[in-house]
Amino acid sequence: MFTGLSAFPLTPMNETAIDEAAFVRIIERLADAKVHSIGALGSTGSYMYLTREERKRVAQLAVENANGVPVMVGIGALRTRDVLHYAEDAQQSGVSAVLLAPVSYQPLTEREVFSLYETVARSLTVPLCIYDNPRVTHFNFSDRLIGEIAQLPQVGGIKIPPVSSDPAEARARVDKLRSLVPSHVKIGISGDFAAAAGLNAGCDTWYSVLGGLFPKTCLPIIHAAQTGDTAEIVRLSDRLEPVWDLFRQHGGLRVIAAAAELLGCAPSPNLPQPIQPLDEAARQQLDDILQQLELNA
Amino acid sequence: MFTGLSAFPLTPMNETAIDEAAFVRIIERLADAKVHSIGALGSTGSYMYLTREERKRVAQLAVENANGVPVMVGIGALRTRDVLHYAEDAQQSGVSAVLLAPVSYQPLTEREVFSLYETVARSLTVPLCIYDNPRVTHFNFSDRLIGEIAQLPQVGGIKIPPVSSDPAEARARVDKLRSLVPSHVKIGISGDFAAAAGLNAGCDTWYSVLGGLFPKTCLPIIHAAQTGDTAEIVRLSDRLEPVWDLFRQHGGLRVIAAAAELLGCAPSPNLPQPIQPLDEAARQQLDDILQQLELNA
Numbered sequence: 001m002f003t004g005l006s007a008f009p010l011t012p013m014n015e016t017a018i019d020e021a022a023f024v025r026i027i028e029r030l031a032d033a034k035v036h037s038i039g040a041l042g043s044t045g046s047y048m049y050l051t052r053e054e055r056k057r058v059a060q061l062a063v064e065n066a067n068g069v070p071v072m073v074g075i076g077a078l079r080t081r082d083v084l085h086y087a088e089d090a091q092q093s094g095v096s097a098v099l100l101a102p103v104s105y106q107p108l109t110e111r112e113v114f115s116l117y118e119t120v121a122r123s124l125t126v127p128l129c130i131y132d133n134p135r136v137t138h139f140n141f142s143d144r145l146i147g148e149i150a151q152l153p154q155v156g157g158i159k160i161p162p163v164s165s166d167p168a169e170a171r172a173r174v175d176k177l178r179s180l181v182p183s184h185v186k187i188g189i190s191g192d193f194a195a196a197a198g199l200n201a202g203c204d205t206w207y208s209v210l211g212g213l214f215p216k217t218c219l220p221i222i223h224a225a226q227t228g229d230t231a232e233i234v235r236l237s238d239r240l241e242p243v244w245d246l247f248r249q250h251g252g253l254r255v256i257a258a259a260a261e262l263l264g265c266a267p268s269p270n271l272p273q274p275i276q277p278l279d280e281a282a283r284q285q286l287d288d289i290l291q292q293l294e295l296n297a
Numbered sequence: 298m299f300t301g302l303s304a305f306p307l308t309p310m311n312e313t314a315i316d317e318a319a320f321v322r323i324i325e326r327l328a329d330a331k332v333h334s335i336g337a338l339g340s341t342g343s344y345m346y347l348t349r350e351e352r353k354r355v356a357q358l359a360v361e362n363a364n365g366v367p368v369m370v371g372i373g374a375l376r377t378r379d380v381l382h383y384a385e386d387a388q389q390s391g392v393s394a395v396l397l398a399p400v401s402y403q404p405l406t407e408r409e410v411f412s413l414y415e416t417v418a419r420s421l422t423v424p425l426c427i428y429d430n431p432r433v434t435h436f437n438f439s440d441r442l443i444g445e446i447a448q449l450p451q452v453g454g455i456k457i458p459p460v461s462s463d464p465a466e467a468r469a470r471v472d473k474l475r476s477l478v479p480s481h482v483k484i485g486i487s488g489d490f491a492a493a494a495g496l497n498a499g500c501d502t503w504y505s506v507l508g509g510l511f512p513k514t515c516l517p518i519i520h521a522a523q524t525g526d527t528a529e530i531v532r533l534s535d536r537l538e539p540v541w542d543l544f545r546q547h548g549g550l551r552v553i554a555a556a557a558e559l560l561g562c563a564p565s566p567n568l569p570q571p572i573q574p575l576d577e578a579a580r581q582q583l584d585d586i587l588q589q590l591e592l593n594a
Contacts, residue, residue, distance in 0.1 A: 015378050048402040049376045079346045080570035081312050105345040105400070105433050106550055106572055116571040136402050138435055253403055273377035274413040275403055 001070050001097050001127060002157030002186035003204045004036025005222045007211040008044040010256055011058055012266035015273060018054055022266040024065050026213065029265070031067035033215035036205075036222070038062060038071045039099060043136055044209045044253055047074040048103065049272035052085055059093035070096035072129060075120070076103045076137075083120050091126055097156065098124065101131035102139045110145045117149045127156030133190065134161060143180055150181035157186040159207045162194030170201035178202075192252060193244035196237035199225040209252035210243060213259055214295055242289045250278060258283050262290060298367055298394050298424060299454030299483035300501045301333025302519045304508040305341040307553055308355055309563035312570060315351055319563040321362050323510065326562070328364035330512035333502075333519070335359055335368045336396060340433055341506045341550055344371040345400065346569035349382055356390035367393035369426060372417070373400045373434075380417050388423055394453065395421065398428035399436045407442045414446045424453030430487065431458060440477055447478035454483040456504045459491030467498035475499075489549060490541035493534035496522040506549035507540060510556055511592055539586045547575055555580050559587060 007030045012022040030038050040062035041047035041055055050058070055073070062071045075086035075098045083100065090098050100120060102113045121128055130149055134140050149155060158181065163170040177187055188205025189198025195206045199221070206225075211218035217240070224232035237244075246255045253271070258278040260266035269277045278286065290296045304327045309319040327335050337359035338344035338352055347355070352370070359368045372383035372395045380397065387395050397417060399410045418425055427446055431437050446452060455478065460467040474484055485502025486495025492503045496518070503522075508515035514537070521529035534541075543552045550568070555575045557563035566574045575583065587593045 043403070078569075102571075103402070106340070106548060107432065108571060109573070112571040112573050115573065119570070135404065251403060272375075273416070274399075274405060274409040276406070276409050276412065 001037060001072070002129060002188060004206075005211050005215065005218055006037040006039045006072065006188065006205055006207045007035040007215050007218070008039040008042040008207060008209055009212040010260050010266065010270065011041065011045040011050070012260065012270035013046070013272060014267070014270070018050075018058060019267060019270065020057070020061060022270070023058065024061055025265050026260065027062055027065040030212070030215050031065065031069050033219060035069060035211060035215045035219070037096070038066055038069055039074070039207060039212070040071055041074040042099065042207070043074070043133065044212055044256060045074065046253070046272055047076065052082070052089065055086055056089040056093060059090050059095055063094045072097040072099050074099045074101070074131070076101040076131065078103055078105050080116055080119055083116070084123055087120055087123055091124070095126060097127045097129055099129045099131045099159065101133055101137050103137050104139050108139050110142060113139060114145060114148060117152060121152040121154040124154045128154045129157040129159055130155060131159050132161055133159070143176065146177070147180035150185050155185055157188060157205065159188050159190050160198070162191030163189065163198050163201055165194070165197050167197070167200060170197045174198070174201040174203060192247060195221065196233045199233055200230045209247070209256055210240070213256055213263070213265070217295060240293065242293070246282065246286055246289065250282060254278050255286060258286050259290060262287055263296070298334060298369070299426060299485060302508050302512065302515055303334040303336045303369065303485065303502055303504045304332040304512050304515070305336040305339040305504060305506055306509040307557050307563065307567065308338065308342040308347070309557065309567035310343070310569060311564070311567070315347075315355060316564060316567065317354070317358060319567070320355065321358055322562050323557065324359055324362040327509070327512050328362065328366050330516060332366060332508060332512045332516070334393070335363055335366055336371070336504060336509070337368055338371040339396065339504070340371070340430065341509055341553060342371065343550070343569055344373065349379070349386065352383055353386040353390060356387050356392055360391040369394040369396050371396045371398070371428070373398040373428065375400055375402050377413055377416055380413070381420055384417055384420055388421070392423060394424045394426055396426045396428045396456065398430055398434050400434050401436050405436050407439060410436060411442060411445060414449060418449040418451040421451045425451045426454040426456055427452060428456050429458055430456070440473065443474070444477035447482050452482055454485060454502065456485050456487050457495070459488035460486065460495050460498055462491070462494050464494070464497060467494045471495070471498040471500060489544060492518065493530045496530055497527045506544070506553055507537070510553055510560070510562070514592060537590065539590070543579065543583055543586065547579060551575050552583060555583050556587060559584055560593070
């Protein structure tokens with residue numbers, strides 16, 4: 001479950017409802033490309049902006065249209081009560097795993113975050129992936145806490161934030177994590193611009209925003225990782241630098257939402273307000289980049 | 298509406314429901330003390346952890362039991378769609394104002410935050426208070442943006458984060474804000490430990506966590522502000538330093554939740570999980586402080 005390319009699709013929507021047809025089209029792209037797993041309702045899937053019913057429907061649509069590719073869904077919420085509901089719904093929808101971030105409004109203590117994972121893990125029959133993303137959760141895991149949570153029986157993976165672009169530092173970080181978690185717990189990189197660094201440092205998984213819309217562009221990077229071709233990983237990632245640059249400037253979500261429009265996969269706008277689409281200049285820049293990189297299909 | 302002591306009550310709850318009787322008891326304390334306004338469903342009222350129905354019920358209970366004291370409620374949410382629902386419900390409940398923070402999961406741009414306020418202000422008939430609290434929203438307002446939002450017709454107040462403890466710096470900050478906003482927009486301080494600094498720098502309002510449970514302790518500070526007795530403001534606030542110190546260590550919410558228990562105003566626990574009550578040592582420390590300061594009634 002927690003190895004290879006885990007593709008994180010957009011959930012296209014308007015202010016009234018999910019665009020189910022557009023979502024299914026995106027899932028079908030991922031199933032056709034045979035990604036290793038689909039991470040529906042991730043940050044790119046705007047899970048935090050959806051109601052319980054909407055999340056349930058998205059999980060069902062993902063599972064039904066994944067053509068056997070394992071589906072993981074995000075179950076994070078500010079309140080433990082809601083996380084437990086989302087976990088139950090996700091399991092009933094037939095997902096293969098759940099992804100849990102310690103989302104916060106009031107800053108959380110380590111004791112509180114541990115208790116969240118402990119309570120939720122106890123309620124699960126499918127594996128859980130720890131979602132470490134301080135950019136959106138505003139919670140910083142200590143190494144000690146990651147080690148403790150990773151011992152919980154249900155934990156199968158951890159999704160980590162970008163590692164250093166310095167290979168020695170990146171390797172040291174991943175090695176350090178390996179020493180903290182049980183050997184069956186897989187380590188995956190997120191933050192697409194850091195994927196090459198993470199994979200070359202020994203990560204098992206790439207949790208990918210770009211892969212959620214352009215799986216055929218991202219799979220060769222994973223294949224290079226599987227054969228240990230570190231130079232090829234770097235070459236393929238460097239080629240995508242103009243995309244990574246836009247991700248850094250505008251956030252991956254706004255860029256991938258615009259790319260989905262440009263590809264005809266989703267209507268415009270498709271993000272939950274107050275989040276707004278890219279402005280016209282950035283959208284034009286993206287369009288040019290997609291054409292130059294031959295990503296426009 | 299936006300002057301004097303604005304008392305922010307706790308919303309006692311368990312994992313199933315709001316403790317309505319306990320909430321009404323707390324509102325009655327505030328009404329009896331004749332605070333200048335009640336800020337129900339603030340951060341201290343755990344608004345972000347409640348369902349639409351729960352928020353609606355809390356707003357109704359606050360208005361019904363405030364004995365004529367104006368009630369403001371928090372309407373913040375990650376999604377504009379939900380903010381509009383909460384605004385509508387709040388107005389139907391008879392509130393006198395609403396409080397809106399740019400709560401975020403995906404980091405928001407200035408353009409997005411302006412559009413949120415513009416959309417919501419257009420839907421309102423009651424005044425709106427801008428809630429600037431980067432500790433929980435993770436959005437940092439620029440001065441330019443505050444100035445632009447404050448021009449919106451419905452805006453009547455702004456709730457600012459702690460000012461500097463240096464009187465000249467605090468005064469410069471409040472003067473600067475005054476120069477940015479129309480003259481009818483009131484400026485209020487939050488972060489109780491900075492209240493004295495804020496009031497002495499010319500703030501019109503104290504948005505108070507402590508005042509939400511101990512109004513009679515906080516009103517004399519406002520009265521001193523109203524007569525311009527800066528030394529008395531400092532003396533009264535300095536006396537409460539042991540409380541402010543606990544607020545800094547554990548967050549005002551966890552401390553006030555424990556104080557409500559110690560006073561017999563709320564059951565234990567009363568916060569939404571994953572937020573946990575103070576541990577036994579901190580709770581004992583708080584109990585000692587309440588007795589020493591004669592706040593134990």
